[in-house]
Amino acid sequence: MNLVTKHGVILEKTINSFECLGVLNPATMQEGNTVHVFYRAVRDGNFSTIGYCKLDGPLKVVERSKTPILYPETPEEFQGVEDPRISKIEDTYYLSYSAYDGINVFGAFATSKDLKTFNRKGIITPRLTFEEYSKLIKKNFQKINRMHLVFYNLFNRYKLSNLIKNKIHVWDKNIVFFSKKINGKFAVLHRLYPSIQILYFDSPEELTKEFWEDYISNLQKHIVLSPKYKFENSHIGAGCPPIETKDGWLLIYHSAQLTHKEYTYHACAALLDLENPNKVIARLKTPLFSPTESYEKEGYVANVVFPTGTAIFNKELYIYYGAADSCVAVASININTLLTELKKSKNEKNNKK
Template sequence: MPPKVKKHGVILEKTPHNFENEGVFNPAVIKEDDTVHIFYRAVRIGNYSSLGYCQLKGPLEVVKRNTSPIFFPTEDYEFQGTEDPRITKIEDTYYLTYSAYDGINVFGAYATSEDLKNFTREGILTPVFNYEEYSELIRENFEKISEKHLLFYELFVRYKLNELMKGKIYVWDKNVMFFPKKINGKFAVLHRLWPSIQIFYFEEKEDLSRAFWRDYVRNLHNHIVLRPRYHYECSHVGAGCPPIETEEGWLLIYHAVETTVKGLIYHASAALLDLENPGRMISKLKTPLFSPTEEYEKKGVVDNVVFPTGTAIFGEDLYIYYGAGDDCIAVASVKLKDLLNELKQESE
């Protein structure tokens, strides 16, 4: 059984400010001393997203909140949204990753900062292949993965959207995040080519050439970290919060999506990855860490959603910050030791 989780309720909701008058959710979180910095997805009417900023004293008390976005779309590839951020710090640099949405396609992009105030865009981090290119590449080792890797794109073919868009339908890549340290001298990055979680490594962004990605997608089975396995993740999974280094392994809080007759249900779950080789999963929970049970999780812009995207440790407690119902930001906590012990038992 998963350890006991305490839900602390909603800490952030939408406001009348025009950049966040439709919803605030899916926050990037980084803790420094007793301060928690939160960069959250702020949505204005019309589904245009930017990133808002607030600051917590301790795990729950909001003490500062900006009245304008701290990061917003400026490039064509993110025209309609800078969405669902995550943040990590490696040495003296902060790495803010986000989903760049142009109104049709979603790419994983990132920016860097030295002070959490000024961010420099570094561009798209994930592969840029249209559906036909992706389909051709991934089919080369199809028997080693799953047909589900193409089901997401059948809609484009069924309604001939790819023809209407003249090849401008690209493979979606979401839930991108850096590990908080380099692994064997390289950046390690989790991402999600639907429906599983994968990992890639690089030294310089220039290493991520078209040739690199062609080989990567051809051999995607070698890069999968977590696959949908249990009933509560039968639709797909996605990396949630940046991994946490522990003595037992990298702790990954992720979201898992269940298909039901009443629609999709988004759960939060946990897994352990090997410290030296985080592409190898040690264990994961057989049942969700927590699920939509509260009204603010069950009813929202999208119903039945808990979507974890950031964590902070205070004492013995791991606080998990998540989007609830694609509408607001809520917090849950769990004893870190209890969670690690449960994951250790799952691996035995």
């Protein structure tokens, strides 16, 4: 979309060992003129921690920690804590992230009152093996987008190759909290390949295996967005925490397009109903922005823009994203202009309700 301005790279890797391979996919929390940035920091061997820096205004880095603010502590996080997002609900910050043990990826979160000390709350996504997941999906395959079977089949072949002896669990990532409770419950976007689903819960303790078995058996009713357009032909996932506007929840998400055996990741936008975010009000029919610059097209993983955080200054929506899995960059668009463009697309057919 030519209404987007790209401001370039604001964070790059350093000689510090924890971020010597790359920095990417930042969570952002705006407080007045300050933007707190929690980014994925990668060291040699593709081990990830979460680093921190502070911005004065949307672009100027004025402080940067020389050590990680969050690092692996549990077996599920052995290979890294990755791709954070952050939301504030009442007086508490919710930092969600992907826990990666080298084989499996789970969605987890931690809370904080001061953005300095974080209290881990653990994994909130299903701990189901692919065998268990596939049985639940196959039982209801006529109701569910058949693409949900692709991920299972892919990893089933992977397992049968005998390269891995451990149990392989279903991957669930891109965990993003809404900034307020909806109907008294936490509302969280997540991604069971290839779509974006919504999860409501009162407490993490209720997210038992039985809960997830029922949830996945009725997965269709939890899907918010499924891949629809050419630039989404592989999969999509929640990007930045939804922004509450008078027109609805503004969701900046990512899509993966498979072309000639290579992926291109785009930034996309949709508008969800304020009272019932399962309901899609509008959705852009073209990407919000795509890899066009050298720092987006060349890097650890080529052709990637991966939006994960936002801030608003003078009606300008700044979108913070990982570029080519190597650095952190920023793009912006007037938020009213974006909402106007979205409302032009209101003929989006709601997936249910």
